Amino acid sequence: MALLKRQDEIIVYLYTQKKWYTGNELAHLFHVSLRTIRNDISIINMEKSDCIISNKNKGYHISDSFVYNEAGKAVYMSNEQRIHHLLLFLLIHNQEEFSYYDLADDFFISEYTMLHDLETIKNILTEYSQFDIFIVRKDEFVYALDQNNNASLLLNAYFQNNDLYNQILDFQPCFLHVNLKSMKQHINNRISPAVFNRYLTYNSLLIISSVLTEQFICYEPIPVKYKDTQFQSYLYQFHEFFCSVAAEYSITDNAALESVFDSLISPFIRISMLESDIKQQESTAAPAYADMLHILKEVKKQYNLDLLSNEKLIFDLMTHLKTALIRIQNGIHINNPLLEHIRMNYTFLFDVAYFISNMYSKQQSLQFTNIEISYLVVYLIGPLKSLREDLYESFALDILLYVNEGYAILKNLKEMIADSLHDISFKIQPVVTYAELENKTAAMQYDLLITTSPNISFPSMETISISSALSSLDLANISKVTLPLFEIKQAAYFNRVFSYFFNDAIMDFHNTSKTVSGFFHQSCDKLKELHYVHDNFYSQLMEREELLSTSFETGIALPHSTENNARKSGILFAKFDTPIQWQRNKIKCAFLIVTAKEDIHLLNIIYKVIVDISSSHQHINQLYKCQSSDAVKDLIFTHFKKILK
Secondary structure: OOOOHHHHHHHHHHHHHOOOEOHHHHHHHHOOOHHHHHHHHHHHHHHOOOOEEEEOOOEEEEOOOOOEEEOOEEEEOOHHHHHHHHHHHHHHOOOOOEEHHHHHHHOOOOHHHHHHHHHHHHHHHHHOHHHOOEEEEEOOEEEEEOOOOOHHHHHHHHHHHOOOHHHHHHHHHHOOOOOHHHHHHHHHHHOOHHHHHHOOOHHHHHHHHHHHHHHHHHOOOOOOOOOOOOOHHHHHHHHHHHHHHHHHOOOOOHHHHHHHHHHHHHHHHHHHHHHHHHHHHHHHHHHHHHHHHHHHHHHHHHHOOOOOOOHHHHHHHHHHHHHHHHHHHOOOOOOOOOHHHHHHHOHHHHHHHHHHHHHHHHHHOOOOOHHHHHHHHHHHHHHHHHHHHHHHHHOOEEEEEEOOOOHHHHHHHHHHHHHHOOOOOEEEEEEOOHHHHHHHHHHOOOOEEEEOOOOOOEOOEEEEEOOOOOOHHHHHHHHHHHHHHHHHHHHHHHHHHHHHHOOHHHEEEEEOOOOHHHHHHHHHHHHHHOOOOOOOHHHHHHHHHHHOOOEEOOOEEOOEOOOOOOOOOEEEEEEEEEEEEEOOEEEEEEEEEEOOHHHHHHHHHHHHHHHHHHOOHHHHHHHHOOOOHHHHHHHHHHHHHHHOO
16 A cells, blocks of 8 residues: 555655654654554555664664665665666666756655765766766756767676676666566577677676667667677677567667667677777787876976876876777767866866877877867866865965873864864974974974963964863964964965966056957067067967867956966966957957966966856956956955865
8 A cells, every 4th residue: 555645754754864763753753643653653664564673762763774666766775775776877867857856855865865976976987987977967957978878888887896787687677668687588589608708798788788778768869880890790699689679669760770779789899999909908008108107207397297106097097098099090979068167167187188188199190189188187187186285285374282281182182273273274283392392493484383381482473372171262262363364374375476477567458459369469479578488479379279269158268378388477467448259259358378387386276266257257347347457466366265265
């Protein structure tokens, strides 16, 4: 019998809260009597196989192992099971948007838990980045983006890595049209073991054919072209197999059948191509590794970005570039709908990725497209975090903590103080002897001394006296002092960096250029006259612009060279009296960035700040109203602080 709405809500509540509730607590929550709760629990357990555990002392708790499938929905399951099912479901239905509120209801979890699950799945997909699949959130909707028909390949790898093939029939609720048992029977009847020996495993064929057939029934098929001379002998078998599947599911459109048949067999071909390519290159693995090290050494020289110690990244880049090379050689074209997002938010990394791909393509005599380059950026986002941490280090408060009551009290106070400082970047240096304190202050400039010893102070830094018990008043005093000190240090860093880049001599608030080329010529002439750049800077600007436009639809442009070999660094700011046509965008103002090699380490933060301004028409309008270099720098400082929060 069907459960009452209240009984379903009891299950959901217990499942999402993951704790024990007494009968009286549940009665109060659901506004019913204790007797009604007991009856509800009894009915639930009859219908749902004892999904609620009862304990005389603790009350009621949902079973951790309880799994419930109804109407094609996987509802009650462990966290790990739920992630498996959610990933499979999103990848199967990758062209469809789902409200994460609805998904939360379908899986009987809270909206918060669903959002957390989606982040987990995003992280999983980064581990399988070679398949070029992304989770995209748009307002309250979410979907898996897989325009290259790689979902079945990714799932094959995921099932294999997580040993899920022996549980594959448990995933039937994720398939709304395909019967997995029936698909297994078609494979048994049509495909010889020789196919599995040469190409994929039995289980691989099962998951790939099931996913593709499900997608074909639900959506338009994706045509795929392939090249493989050794595969021809098996084509007849696969054709027979697919015809039997098509007949069962009433797929009759001949043109569509041809397209989905290509989609069905292309994964096998692509894997075969990859495997043969890898085998072919096994003997050259060492040279390939050496080549990648050489490229990354050049990246370090060019961008001050050290990737050499990240072994996983090195092998990921090698694998991805090999795969991209195979795609280019075999005419397999891909798309990246996140290209605009990457271009906008990771300008610095796009240039790094271009540099890497350019060096690699010169070795292979092939040219990488900006789409292929954009996928390289994904691998570099993680390592970029270390640059952000380095930035925080640049203006972190240096705090001395002097406690002479012993190491135990010192350690405790350090942890408590660190836990209380949420809005600032800081480093705490603990000391336990006065001699050590004097040595530290003599050797290094500190911003603040926190001490349990009264009557100690140094003229070079502010001092806060605290008790060894660290009262709430002590913590309030620390917070009151540290935040202003941090803001002062942060502002000093900003002024040091950005005042250096922003010279009044290259600020142009009334630029009369009518074209991009005119603006480039005019700007290059000014920068050469002031000894910022070399004679070939114009051609470097054009080369970067031809790769991918540096203009944004919000009305701003960020032109720059990828060479970073200027005589000195600077940012030429220009406001156009009349907006100019820059590719497909009308541009109101531009930041032309020139960088000397010794300042490359500052590029990322500069791009981050300016890109943050570039993100909205409102910000651009604020910028357009600026009439002085100080006004521009004030606006930039506001965004500098914003991106660091």
